[in-house]
Amino acid sequence: MQYSEKVLDHFMHPRNIGKMENPDASATEGSPACGDQVTVYLKVDDKDLTIKDISFLSYGCASNIATASMITDIAKGKTLEEAKKITWREAMEALDGLPPVKVHCSVLAADTLQTAISNYEIAHGLKEVPNFSKETILDELKKIIYPQVGEDIVSLKMVKYVGFTDGEVLIDLNIPSFDQWRGNIADEIREHLEKYPEVKDIQINM
Numbered sequence: 001m002q003y004s005e006k007v008l009d010h011f012m013h014p015r016n017i018g019k020m021e022n023p024d025a026s027a028t029e030g031s032p033a034c035g036d037q038v039t040v041y042l043k044v045d046d047k048d049l050t051i052k053d054i055s056f057l058s059y060g061c062a063s064n065i066a067t068a069s070m071i072t073d074i075a076k077g078k079t080l081e082e083a084k085k086i087t088w089r090e091a092m093e094a095l096d097g098l099p100p101v102k103v104h105c106s107v108l109a110a111d112t113l114q115t116a117i118s119n120y121e122i123a124h125g126l127k128e129v130p131n132f133s134k135e136t137i138l139d140e141l142k143k144i145i146y147p148q149v150g151e152d153i154v155s156l157k158m159v160k161y162v163g164f165t166d167g168e169v170l171i172d173l174n175i176p177s178f179d180q181w182r183g184n185i186a187d188e189i190r191e192h193l194e195k196y197p198e199v200k201d202i203q204i205n206m
């Protein structure tokens, strides 16, 4: 597998690595695709809402460590509003790219940063806890990467329909029966959605 010089540099010499004592917020997320985990810690200036300090711990692969290193570097010193705009794509581009099958590793790092910011905002009354809705389902589907091309299944127009009524999620996907990733994608969707207590049943048609 070909990695860029920057990926190798951030993997061998990760920036902002380590557990933070008394963080103002943190988040731990796991990737259903590989079972790996990342934690992001934040110290936030409560006057101007800038990220004063940030660190991470990764139990992931080289791509995940490199992306977490890059994304924490990008986020440091930014306001929460600015940091909310940082995407996995931005971090991946800053690393001069990742192989398509490794894109989910960068999504995991970027999502964990966003969850840590959201946790800070909820804890400080800057944001209400969002209600579970069709939007929540769509946001989760945007995190699911089709490994062959390294793009999410929503951007690839593989999601034809999303419904949510009385705890039942209904998703229609546009994936041919001979597609080798079909089963993985269905499993990943279930793992992403089953964590919500509002979800009682998930039906995936394809």
Ligand code: FES
Pocket (backbone or CB within 6 Å): 031, 034, 035, 036, 060, 061, 062, 063, 064, 102, 104, 105, 108
């Ligand atoms: Fe798990 Fe990369 S394979 S984070």
